[in-house]
Amino acid sequence: MMFNDIKLLLIQKFGEAVITGEETGGLQPALLINPDDIVAVCLELRNNPKTYFxxxxxxxxVHYxxxxxxxxxxxHLASIPFKLQLTLKISKPYNRESTELPEFKSVTSVYRTADWHERETYDLLGIFFEGHPDLRRILLPDDWEGFPLRKDYQIAEYYKGIKID
Structure with a gap:
């Protein structure tokens, strides 16, 4: 099954609004998915016998x-039996003045490997995953303030009395 076949399969299943765009200029094409539909799309791509991702x-x-x-x-999805790979991307605007974290739905109900990937993304970038079973820091200490990979992150001068270079 090729990229356009997968795109058509998703449109037939969920309607045209499920795909908000596509990126075909790079080494691996990507489908831009409506963020609200990501769990259903991943479930379909995993369970459909034609794709079996x-x-x-x-x-x-990503912070754009x-x-x-x-x-x-x-x-980045892979179908081991069919030797296929597929990239899906979701994004939405975020108010710079907001105290809330950017939020997306967790795909841990579809892929258990998403558990630690989502925790790392939360820990370093501050993206909240709705429905995640145990969303907490995985790399940084529990009392760390901020998210170091944000492009607006201010490096702390000290952590627990120790100067940070």
Whole structure:
């Protein structure tokens, strides 16, 4: 099954609004998915016998820092039996003045490997995953303030009395 076949399959299942765009200029094409539909799309791609994307090989957070200050998540799926790979991307604007974290739905109900990937994305970038079973820091100490990979993060001068260079 090719990229356009997968795109058509998703449109037939969920309607045209499920795909908000596509990126075909890079080494691996990506489908831009409506963020509200990401769990249903991943479930369909995993369970459909024509695609069987049974492995989430990577999940990464992105802070685009564009005019809309978008945050997003990139999912790299693999179908081991069919030897296929697919990239899905979701994003939405984020208000710079907000005290709330950018929020997306967790895909841990579809792919258990998303558990630690989402925790790392939360810990370093500050993206909240709704429905995650145990969303807490995974790399930084529990009392760390801020999210070091944000483009608006201010480096602390001290942590627990120790100067940070």
């Amino acid at each position: 049974d492995f989430l090989s990577s999940l990464s957070g 820092n564009d005019e809309n200050n978008r945050y997003g998540v990139v999912y």
